[in-house]
Amino acid sequence: MNERPISVYRTLVVLQPTPFCNIDCKYCYLPDRKNPNTMSEAVIERVAYEILSSDQIEFPMVFLWHLGEPLAVPRKFYDRAFDIISNVNKQFKREYSHSIQTNGTLINKVWIDLFRSYDVRVGLSIDGPEFIHDRNRVTRGGNGTHAEVMRGIKLLQDAAIPFGVIAVLTNFSLDYPEEIFQFFIENGIDDVAFNIDEIDGVHKVNSFSDPTAFENYKKFLLKLLYLASFQPDKFKLREIWTNLRTLSLGNKNPYNTTNQPLRIINISANGDFSTFCPELRAARSEKFGNFKMGNLVSGRLVDIWENPVFKLVNEEVQRGVKLCAEKCDYWQFCGGGAPSNKFFESGRFDVTETNTCRIHKIATVDTLLTYVEQRLAPQQI
Amino acid sequence: MTSTEPFNFCQRTENVRQMLMSSKNGRLLMQELAPANAVAIDNTIDFSDWSQWSQWSQQQ
Numbered sequence: 120m121n122e123r124p125i126s127v128y129r130t131l132v133v134l135q136p137t138p139f140c141n142i143d144c145k146y147c148y149l150p151d152r153k154n155p156n157t158m159s160e161a162v163i164e165r166v167a168y169e170i171l172s173s174d175q176i177e178f179p180m181v182f183l184w185h186l187g188e189p190l191a192v193p194r195k196f197y198d199r200a201f202d203i204i205s206n207v208n209k210q211f212k213r214e215y216s217h218s219i220q221t222n223g224t225l226i227n228k229v230w231i232d233l234f235r236s237y238d239v240r241v242g243l244s245i246d247g248p249e250f251i252h253d254r255n256r257v258t259r260g261g262n263g264t265h266a267e268v269m270r271g272i273k274l275l276q277d278a279a280i281p282f283g284v285i286a287v288l289t290n291f292s293l294d295y296p297e298e299i300f301q302f303f304i305e306n307g308i309d310d311v312a313f314n315i316d317e318i319d320g321v322h323k324v325n326s327f328s329d330p331t332a333f334e335n336y337k338k339f340l341l342k343l344l345y346l347a348s349f350q351p352d353k354f355k356l357r358e359i360w361t362n363l364r365t366l367s368l369g370n371k372n373p374y375n376t377t378n379q380p381l382r383i384i385n386i387s388a389n390g391d392f393s394t395f396c397p398e399l400r401a402a403r404s405e406k407f408g409n410f411k412m413g414n415l416v417s418g419r420l421v422d423i424w425e426n427p428v429f430k431l432v433n434e435e436v437q438r439g440v441k442l443c444a445e446k447c448d449y450w451q452f453c454g455g456g457a458p459s460n461k462f463f464e465s466g467r468f469d470v471t472e473t474n475t476c477r478i479h480k481i482a483t484v485d486t487l488l489t490y491v492e493q494r495l496a497p498q499q500i
Numbered sequence: 501m502t503s504t505e506p507f508n509f510c511q512r513t514e515n516v517r518q519m520l521m522s523s524k525n526g527r528l529l530m531q532e533l534a535p536a537n538a539v540a541i542d543n544t545i546d547f548s549d550w551s552q553w554s555q556w557s558q559q560q
Contacts (some may be wrong), residue, residue, distance in 0.1 A: 269557070348532065355533070366516060367521060369517065448509040449509075488512060491516045491520060492516060492519070495520070495526055
C-alpha cells in the first residue's frame with residue numbers, strides 16, 4: 120500500500136447526487152447530463168461508511184455535491200443524505216463539512232433554508248455580465264440563464280449566506296476586463312475564481328488554443344488587478360492570492376491535490392469511484408477504460424491501491440509530475456499540473472506543459488510578477 | 501516549460517519576493533491582494549495555513 124502523503128490539505132470527496140443538469144452549458148465536460156438517476160440511500164450510506172471510517176483520508180474533509188446540477192434533486196434528498204452521513208459518523212466522530220457547487224438557477228427559499236440549516240458552503244457559477252454569461256451558459260433550448268442565476272445570487276445575499284463564484288473565461292471574455300470587474304463589484308461579489316475554457320470530457324474545443332490567447336490573458340488579468348486596486352477589499356481573485364502565497368514564502372515542496380491519490384475522490388451516483396481530477400470521470404480511453412477505480416457498494420475504498428486502472432493511471436500521472444518537477448520553472452507554483460488537462464490535451468499523463476498550464480498558471484504568475492514589479496519597483500529606488 | 505519572461509525566472513521571482521517581504525508597501529500590497537478569510541469552493545486551498553500566513557504577514 121502506498122504511504123499517505125504528508126499534507127495539511129483537506130480531502131475533497133466529490134459526490135454526484137445526480138448526473139442530470141437542468142441547463143446545457145456549451146463548455147461542460149460531463150457526458151450524461153440528461154440522466155435523471157439519483158444516488159440511492161444505500162449508496163450514500165456505503166459512501167459515508169467508507170469515507171468516514173477510512174485511514175486513507177486527511178480529516179477534516181469536505182463532501183462536495185457536484186458532477187451534475189446538485190439542486191436538480193429534491194431538498195429532501197439532502198435532508199436524508201446529511202442525516203445518513205451524520206448517523207454513520209456517530210461511531211467515527213470525524214470532522215467534515217458539506218459544500219455544493221451549483222449553476223445557481225434553481226436556488227429558492229427552500230434551498231436557502233437547507234444551506235443555513237446545515238451550514239453548507241456554496242459555490243456558484245456565473246461568467247460575468249449577461250452578454251458574456253449567456254453566450255455559453257444556456258438552457259437546452261438555447262436561452263441564456265443569467266437572469267435566473269442573478270435571482271439565486273440575490274436570495275443568497277438577502278439571506279447573508281456567503282458564497283464563492285467560479286467564472287469560466289473564454290477567449291471572448293478577455294476583451295472585457297472592465298465589464299467583468301464592474302459586474303462583480305456592482306453585484307457585491309468579492310470572492311471570484313476564474314476557470315478557463317479547456318478541453319475536457321465531451322468538450323472538445325478550446326477558445327484558448329488561439330495563439331494570441333496567452334498575451335491576451337495577461338493583458339486581461341493585469342487590467343483587472345489595476346481595476347481592483349482602486350476598490351480594495353471588494354474583489355479578491357483566487358488565481359492571484361493562491362500564487363501570492365508561494366511567491367512571498369517560496370514553496371520547496373509544492374502539492375497539487377489533483378495529481379495525488381485520494382486527495383480528491385470522485386463518486387458517481389451508482390457508487391463508482393475514481394481519484395485525481397473529477398473531470399476524468401468523463402474520460403474514455405483504450406488504455407484506461409472509463410477511469411472507474413472501484414465501486415463503493417460492491418467494494419472498499421482501500422481496494423483502490425490494487426485496482427489495475429488506478430495503478431496504470433497513477434504510475435503515468437506520477438511520471439508526469441516528476442517531469443514537471445524536473446523541467447518547469449513554475450513547479451513551485453503548481454506542483455505538477457492537473458492530470459485531466461494533460462490527458463484531454465495529449466491523451467497521456469506523463470507529459471508536462473499543457474495549454475491550460477500556459478494560460479491558467481504561467482500567464483497568471485507572470486502577470487502577478489509584473490503587477491508587483493510595477494506597483495513596488497519605483498518605491499524601491 | 502521555461503518562462504516566457506525576458507530574464508531568469510528564478511532571479512525574477514526572488515527579486516519580487518524581496519520587494520513584497522522587505523517593505524511596508526510590499527506587505528500592504530499582499531494584504532490588498534489576499535482575502536482576510538476566503539470561502540473554499542473547490543478545496544484546493546489550505547485555508548488553515550493561509551490564516552497562519554495572513555497573521556504572520558500582518559505581524560511583520
